[in-house]
Amino acid sequence: MHSQASVEMNGFCDASTANYGACSYLRSEAKGNAEAHLLCAKSRVAPLKALTIPILELSTACLLAELIVNVKETIDFDCTFHCWSDSSIVLAWIRQPPREFNVFVSNRIAKIQEMTKIVAWHHVPTDLNPADVVSRGYAVKNLPERRSTALIGTVGTDISINCKFLNSFDKLQRVFAYIYRFIAVDEISFGTVLLLRSVQQVHIAVEYEVLSQGQPCPPKSKLISLRPRLQNASLDYETKHPILLPKDHPVTRAIIVYYHEKYFHAGPQAPRKFVASVINKCVRCFRMKPVAWEHVMGSLPAGRVQPNPFYHKSEARNKAPHKCYIVVFVCFSMKAAHLEVVQDLTTDSFTAALRRFISLRGSPRIWSDNGL
């Protein structure tokens, strides 16, 4: 569907003595081209109790009103609504105040008027009413239009926002996997890709468009300020380049809740405000109020808290101890430390310490923040 298209929803209803039902068609028009597709339909078996055709027509108008309300809650684009019925009696009833009828009719009229306040009701000839198929039944092979799939999408709309299962990332993944199966591929993992991609296409739309065409990111983009520090690490691509999501999006919230519950209500490892705010709302955590267990600590010994320089005491008798220093060699990846004592801050002392280190540990590649 074109983003500039004018869209209208047309609902039709019809009843027979056996069934009654309603259907809705989405019609879009842009640049002189108009298209209409069946969006959804609903049918009911007529009650065993003998009812007049106008009463059944009124019931089907009520069903159509419910269908239109459901559709209105689901879609997130501007759209005008029209309802069509082939019963002039029902159309006349809907325009009257409900109190003039008996209880059965007045209840339904009031319901229809309440649910279709902003909807225009029109008359459609019986032979042009598409809901006729719903009410009278039709063999599948005789249907005028058989479409196995109909995909409706709008440009620049976050389809995940309107998903009803926003609380559960697990369900979100499955819903989008189901959608993806309709399009082309039958792999469930692509559902997650589709879901996250749809979020990115809206919230970082400019960058997404440019980068997918192989062009550099715009200089004012916030993505430029992201400087990943693990480019040279021997990690897989996903770990080095995590998927970017907006921080306060319902999908992000669902992911946090999913992993919080998966790992038995664990707390956040990194101090992220949004993560903490989501976890603070966890009912189970609130009920349990887990308090981190702490050791009972005694007073620290004096040598630990009072600063003292290092002194080296020579083995020679009566020789006063003299101040000394320590060279710290730290392993870059494992953070293992090697200490070497030096007598003073001269180059000779350091060179001697380095020689001792190399003779013990082998010759390493050395990094220093001072002069190398």
Ligand SMILES: [Zn+2]
């Ligand atoms: Zn929790």
